[in-house]
Amino acid sequence: MVISVTPADAHHQAHAHALAVELGLHYSELPPSADAIPFLSYSSLGVDLRLSGPSAPGPVRVDFGAGDMRHRRRAGKNELLGRAVGVGKRDNLSVIDATAGLGRDSFVLADLGCQVMMLERSAVAFALLRNGLDRGLASGDGWLQAACSRLRLECVDSIAYMAAASEKVDVIYLDPMFPERQKSARVRKEMWMFQELLGKDEDSEELLAAAFGRASYRVVVKRPARAPALPGRAPGFVIGGRKVRFDVYPVT
Ligand SMILES: C[S@@+](CC[C@H](N)C(=O)[O-])C[C@H]1O[C@@H](n2cnc3c(N)ncnc32)[C@H](O)[C@@H]1O
Structure with missing residues (x-):
């Protein structure tokens, strides 16, 4: 399965792009258009894994202090x-x-x-x-x-x-x-x-x-x-x- 890294906003485009290049993942400015496709999102809260679509569960991130x-x-x-x-x-x-x-x-x-x-x-x-x-x-x-x-x-x-x-x-x-x-x-x-x-x-x-x-x-x-x-x-x-x-x- 091809996973893309997507910036949550314009401030995180460079970070998201660098992460995609480093790990051999795809870079995309927008989340996948089809439902239930996993993708990584890069935002001010960090990197998280999401599923696309309106009924997807909340994002998954590593939070050791949770x-x-x-x-x-x-x-x-x-x-x-x-x-x-x-x-x-x-x-x-x-x-x-x-x-x-x-x-x-x-x-x-x-x-x-x-x-x-x-x-x-x-x-x-x-x-x-x-x-x-x-x-x-x-x-x-x-x-x-x-x-x-x-x-x-x-x-x-x-x-x-x-x-x-x-x-x-x-x-x-x-x-x-x-x-x-x-x-x-x-x-x-x-x-x-x-x-x-x-x-x-x-x-x-x-x-x-x-x-x-x-x-x-x-x-x-x-x-x-x-x-x-x-x-x-x-x-x-x-x-x-x-x-x-x-x-x-x-x-x-
Ligand atoms: C059940 S999860 C481990 C969960 C983990 N114990 C935790 O507390 O979050 C298994 C993980 O092992 C990784 N894995 C399995 N075999 C591996 C291998 N040969 N080398 C590196 N990672 C491996 C998988 O990619 C997966 O992320």
Whole structure:
């Protein structure tokens, strides 16, 4: 699918054009004329993903300082993920999030003190992530800036990245798109847009195999609670929640 970058107004034409050129996307001064076509919009609020047409859901942008991220933190919802990667057992964990997506899990890990390299192969997701990260770093909010300063980002296929890297990190974290999520009526708006845009992650087994060569402590895979484990190797142990679980593969 061809995605265009569109300026919200005349002030953002140069930014939108530069982003399109950098990421190999199309530049268009106007949103798509047909309904339900995804496009990136560049405005004073940042970069967001929209669907064209009058009945489209609201835009999706990466906002690490949003209320739901703060609520997730206060409500202790980050603990399962933290336990899965080993927060509390080791200090200053280095993590590669090889399926960064909208960066929510990466941000949680950074907030828990991990140094996180986010890898994302979709140019659209990368554009949203980088803009969210830039806004977080410039926010003037000490908590948000501190967590964002522990995040780095590359637009790359993680399998190729891990094959080329020579250094190991403590943990490799994977959350590949799971097709059955599409059947849930309660699937979040942004994940629905991403599934429409990105399709299934067909190479998760290969991604898991590549991760074992680069992790020195654990590989962690997020799965829907009742989904099978990724094929290839059985997890050493599982940390289960109501909707999702984390399959943990200790590396010895
Ligand atoms: C389910 S989403 C991840 C959501 C993420 N955990 C979050 O908290 O926002 C999966 C993402 O992984 C990316 N992805 C899947 N396989 C990848 C690969 N081999 N290299 C880089 N990115 C990959 C997809 O493009 C998609 O954006």
